[in-house]
Amino acid sequence: MSVTQRPWWKDGVVYQIYPASFKDSNGDGIGDLNGIISELDYIRSIGVDVVWICPMYDSPQVDMGYDIRDYEDVYAPYGTVQDMERLIAETHSRGMKIILDLVINHTSDQHKWFLESRSAKDNPKRDWYIWRPARYVNGERKPPNNWVSNFTGSVWEWDEHTQEYYLHLFCPEQPDLNWENAETRQAIYKSAMEFWLERGVDGFRVDTVNMYSKGEMLDAPVTDPGSEWQFAGFQYCNGPRMKEFLAEMNQVLEKYDAMTVGECPNTPDMKRVLEYVSAKEKQLDMVFQFDVVDVGQGPYKFQTTPKNWTLPHLKRAIARTQHLIRTPSDGWTTVFLENHDQARSITRFTSDAPEHRVAGGKMLALLMAALSGTLFIYQGQEIGLVNFPETWDMSEYKDVDSSNYYKMVGARTGGDEEKLAEAKRALQHLARDHARVPMSWSTAPHNGFSPPDSTAMPWMRPLDDAATCNVAQQQSDKSSVLAFWKRILQVRKAHNDLLVHGQYDDLDVEDPEIFVFSKTWMGKRALCVCNFTDRAKTLEVPEQVRGEKMELLVSSVEGGVDGELAAYEGRIYLLA
Template identity: 75%
Template sequence: MTVAEHKWWKDGVVYQIYPASFKDSNNDGIGDLPGIISELDYIKSIGVDTIWICPMYDSPQVDMGYDISDYENVYPPYGTVDDMDKLIAETHARGMRVILDLVVNHTSDQHKWFQESRSSKTSPKRDWYIWRPARYVNGIRKPPNNWMSNFGGSVWQWDEETEEYYLHLFCPEQPDLNWENEETRQAIYKSAMEFWLKRGVDGFRVDTVNMYSKGSMVDAPITDPRSEWQFAGLQYCNGPRMHEFLGEMNAILEKYDAMTVGECPNTPDMTHVLKYVSAQEKQLNMVFQFDVVDIGQGPYKFQTTPFNWKLPEFKKAIETTQVLHRGNDGWTTAFLENHDQSRSISRFGSDAPAHRIPSGKMLAMMMMALSGTLFIYQGQEIGMVNFPLDWDMTEYKDVDSSNYYKMVDERSGHDEKELASAKAALQHLSRDHARVPMAWRNAANAGFSAVKPWMRANEDYAVCNAEQQKGDKNSVLSFWKRMIELRRQYKDVFVHGDFDVVDMENIDIFTFTKTWRNQKALVVLNFTDKEQKVSIAAGFRDQKANLLASSVDNCAPDALAAYEGRVYLL
C-alpha cells in the first residue's frame, strides 16, 4: 500500500453535527457551539476521527444557515468566532479533526456583496451575481427561462429597483453567485475558505459542488406539463467550467492538506463523477452521490408513496457508489443519513417498537462494511427514527416541506385525500426528521435544552437516548462502537476492499463480499421483519466462514432473525 492510499480522510469516520439541534448550552432553545464542545468526549467515544459542522456562519436562517450573510462571522445564537476557535482547538486536542460546510453557489440576499450588486446596474459588484433582462411573451413579462427552483417555483426573482431578474437555484433569498467572474471567485476563496483554513479547519463538505458553472441556461425539457416551471438539474449541474473552478479551489486546499467531500446531485454519468474524485485530476477528494438516499423518491421528491422500492434497487444503488473507485485513483463515501434526509431506520428498516433496534444494528453493520469514508449523522448512532404521522404540519419547519404541502393544497383545491398523501410522503421523506433535537437523556425536551426547543423533540426519548444507551451493551450505540472498532481492525478489506453483490435479485436478503488481496469478508443482511432460512456456505463451499459479528445474540446456524446482519471472514 502506498502512503497516498492511506490518507487520514480515507480511513476515518466522520460525524455530522447540525448545530441548531445538537446541544443547547445556554437554554435559549437553540443548539450552539459551546454545546458541541461539551459533548466532544461523547463523540470521540463512538470511534469518530472527524466532525463535520453544518453552517454555523451568520445568516438570516431562511434555509437553516445555507443562506450565508457573512462567511467570516458566526450566527449569534450559536456563539462567536472565539467559540469556533475554541471548538477547533478542543477537537484537535482530542486527536480529531474539524470540517465545515462550504456554501459558495449562493449567498443570502442580506450579504453585503448582494446588497451592492442589486443597488444599481452600474454597481462594481453587479456582475458578482447572475442578472438577466425579462422576456416578453404577448406583452407579458416572463423570466429568462423555465427552470424550476429546488424549492418549487421559478429560479428567477424580479427586482423592482433595477428591473432585472436574478437567479436563485434555491430560495429567492439565496441569489446565485456568478462564478464566471474571476474577481468574485477570488473573493469567495479568501472569505469563505482561507479565513477558516488559517484558523485550523481541516477541510470542507462542499455544498452543491457541481452547480457553479451554469452553462448556456437554455430552457429545460418539459417533464411536468401541469407546471410552467420544469426540473432543470441536468442543465445547471456539471457545466462546462466546473473542472476548472474545482482545480482552482483545490490549489488553495492543498496548501493546508485540507480534505473535501462534494455534494454531487444530478450526475448520472459515472465518468463525470470519477473525474471529480480522481487523485490525478486534483479537484475533490470524494463526493456524496445520492443514488442510495434517493431510493423511493418520486420525480419530484415527495410525489411518492412510502416504501415505494424493492431491495434489488437498493443493492444496485449501493453498488453504483461502491464500485466508483475500483481499479482507479478515485475515492468514495458511505452514508445513509444527513441533514437533508429522513432517518434511515424509518426508511430502510422498520421503526416499529419490536424492530427499530435490530434495524438500527443491521444498518450499522452494513455501513461498517462499505468501502470509502464513512459518514454518520447525529442521532444515527443511537437509532433515532422519524417523528410520528399524527404531528401537525406546524411542526414541519423546513422550507422544502412547507412549500410542497402548500403547493399540493393550492393545486388540489384543498383536497383532503391529496393532502393526506402529501403528509404521508413528508412523514416518510422530509428533512425535518433529521433536524429534531438530539436525544441526550430521559428528560424534558430529550435533555437537549431546559426550555422549549426551536423544534419539538421526538417523544420517544424515554426509549431512545444517548445516556441510557452508553450503559447498555445491547444498545444501538454500543453496537455502532463495536462496528467502528471492527472496521478499524480490518480496514484494508472493509474500507479499501472491492465490493461485489452476491444475490442482486433476492428481494429479502442482501449478501455482498468485500475482497482485499487475499482477504475476503462476507456480509449477509436480512431486510425483512421475518426469519429467513439461509445457507451461508452456499457458493463458498471451499472456504471456511468464520463469524466475525452478528447483530443478534445466539444466532442460529441456518436462519437469519428479523433484521439480523452477519459478517464472516472467509
C-alpha cells in the same frame, strides 16, 4: 498506494452535527457551539475521527443557515468566532479533525456583496451575481427561462429597483454567485475558505459543488406539464467550466492539506463522477452521490408513497457508489444513509416498529461498516433515532422544502383533503425535518437537549420517545444501538484494508429479502449478509463462496442461530 501513503480522510469515520439541534448549552432553545464542545468526549467515544459542522455562519436562517450573510462570522445564537476557534482547538486536542460546510454556490440576499450588486446596474459588484433582463411573451413579462427552483417556483426573482431578474437555484433569498467572474471567485476563496483554513479547520463538505458552472441556461425540457417551471438539474449541474473552477479551488486547499467531500446531485454518468474524485484530476477528494438516499423517492422527491422501493433497487444504488473505487480507479467514495437533508434510515430502510427498531438500527450500522469508502454518521443515527410520527401536524414541519411542497399540493388540487393527506404521508416518510429534531440526550425535560432549568422551548419539538431512545440510557446498555455502533466501528478499524478499501461484489442482486456481498483485498475476503425482513430467514451460503471456511467476525444480534438469520440481522464472515 501503500498503507503508509493513505491520506487521513480515507480511513476516517465522520460524525455530522446540525448545530441548531445538537445541544443547547444556554437554555435559549437553540443548539450552540458550546453545546457541541461539551459533548466532544461522547463523540470521540463512538469511534469518530472527524467532526463535520453544518453551517454555523451568520445567516438570516431562511434555509437553516445555507443562506450565508457573512462567511467570516458566526450565527449569534450559536456563539462567536472565538467559540468556533475553541471548538477547533478542543476537537484537535482529542485527536479528531474538524470540517465545515462550504456554501459557495449562493449567498444570502443580505450578504454585503449582494446588497451592492442589486443597488445599481453599474455597481462594480453587479456581475458578482447572475442578472438577466426579462423576456416578453405577448407583452407579458416572463423570467429568462423555465427552470424550477429546488424549492418549487421559478429560479428567477424580479428586482423592481434595477428592473432585472436574478438567479436563485434555491430560495429567492439565496441568490447564486457568478462563478464566471474571476474577481468573485477570488473573493469566495479568501472569505469562505482561507478565513477558516487559517483558523485550523481540516477541510470542507462542499455544498452543491457541481452547480458553479451553469452553461447556457436554455429552457429545460417539459417533464411536468402541470407547471410553468421545469426540472433543470441536468442543465445547471456539471457545466463546461466545472473542472477549471475546482482545479482553481484545489490550489487553495492543497496549501492546507485540506480534504473535500462534494455534494454532487444530478450526475447519473459515473464517468463524470469519477473525474470529480480522481486523485490525478485534483478536483475533489470524494463526493456524496445520492443514488442510495434517493431510493424510494418520486420524480419530485415527495411524489411517492412510503417504502416505494425494493431491495434490488437499494443494492444497485450501493453498487454504483462502491464501484467508484474498483480497480483501476484512482478515485474514492463515501458511505452514508443519513444526513441533515434525509429522513431517518431505520424508518426508511428497515422498520421503526418498537419491536424492530433496535435490530434495524444495528443491521444498518453493520451494513455501512462493511462498505468501502469514508463512513459518515449523522447525529442521532448512532442511537437509532427514527422519524417523528404521523400524528404530528404540519405545524411541526419547519423546513421550507416540506412546507412549500404541502402548499403546492394544496394549490394544485384546490385543497383536496385526500391529496393533502397523501402529501403529509410522503413528508412523514421523507421530509428533511426528521433529521432536524433536537437530539435525545436523556429523559430530562426537553430530552436533555436544553439545560433542565431552561424556560425556552426548543426551536423544534423534541421526539416523544426519549424514554425508549436516549444517549444516557444507551451508554450503559450493552445491547443498545450505540453500543453496537462502537463495536462495529472497532471491527471496521481492525479490518480496514478489507472493509474500508476492499473490492465490493454483490453476490445476488435480485434477491428481494437478503442482501449478500463479498469484500476482497489482496487475497483476504469477507462476506456480509443482511436480512432485510421482519422475520427469521434460512441462511443460504451463496454458491460463489460455497466450500470456503466461514468464520463469524460479527453479528448484529446477540446469540445468533447457526444457519438462520433473525429478523433484521446482519453478519460479517471472514472467508478462508
